[in-house]
Amino acid sequence: MTDFTQSRYQLRFDWGVAGLRRLGPSDVVVVVDVLRFSSTVSARVAAGETVPHDESAHAVSLNGAAVASAAAEQGAVVMLGSLRNAAAVAAAVLVEQSARGARTSVNIVAAGELSGREPGAELRFAVEDQLGAGAVLAALEARGVDHSSPEAAAASEAFRGLRGAVRHLLTACGSGQELLAEGKRDEVIAAATIDADDAVPVLRDGVWSRA
Structure with a gap:
């Protein structure tokens, strides 16, 4: 065990597949990929759909999908978190903890953005995922x-401090600007809407369905 596992804590946070592995095993993994994997799948599940992981997840975000796949291989309960469903994720974690009858460890993993699609592409910081992860963490902390x-x-403190500027930050950040240039402003605005969805996508047998 290294000092970077954060294993002494119940709530942990890191970036990408490497960060997931650095944190080590946990009971629950919440994957946060705000633009657009988590937000897109969350909205579809909230609308009553079930979403095949390989079909839609890889279409909107290879890196977020890769984190989710790696987390499932670890045997964790895998959820998708975002700004749109942060409160719902916190509630779902509490339900999971109640069902287990014991303290539940939670790895929050921000997907980040890849510099390209080729093997070995570098992971870069994504402010939208920092804020989305912070929103989930703040919601968990508010529930004890x-x-x-x-x-x-x-x-979590970064999200609390910047909550009022989330919409501006998502439209102004690099990922948001890329999507705006592709005519997808509505998707960025939707992803910036805090707690718009009451559903939590959970990965079961290769399919995202409501928790």
Whole structure:
């Protein structure tokens, strides 16, 4: 075990597949890929759909899908979190903890953005995923699940401090600007809407369905 597993804490936070593996096993993994994997699948599940992982997930985000696949291989309960469903994710984690009858460890993993699609592409910081992860962490802490690692605490405080500027930040950030240039402004605005969905996508047998 290294100092970077954050294993002494209930809530942990890191980036990408490498970060997921660095954190080590947990009971629940929440994958946050705000533009557009988590937000798109969350909205579809909230509308009553079930979403095949390979069909839609890879179409909108290869890196978010890769984190989810790696988390499923670890045997964790895999959820998708975003700005759109942060409160619902926190509620679902509490339900999972109640069902287990014991403290439930939660890895929050921000997907980040890849520099390209080729093998070995570098992962870069994505402010939208920082904010989305922070929203989920803040919602958990507000419900009393607050044994947070320093990394998780910093993410939640970043969201709290910038909550009022989320829409501007998502449209102004690099990923948002790319989508705006493709005529997808409505998707960016939708992704910036806090707690618009009451559904939490959970990955079961290769399909995203409502928790």
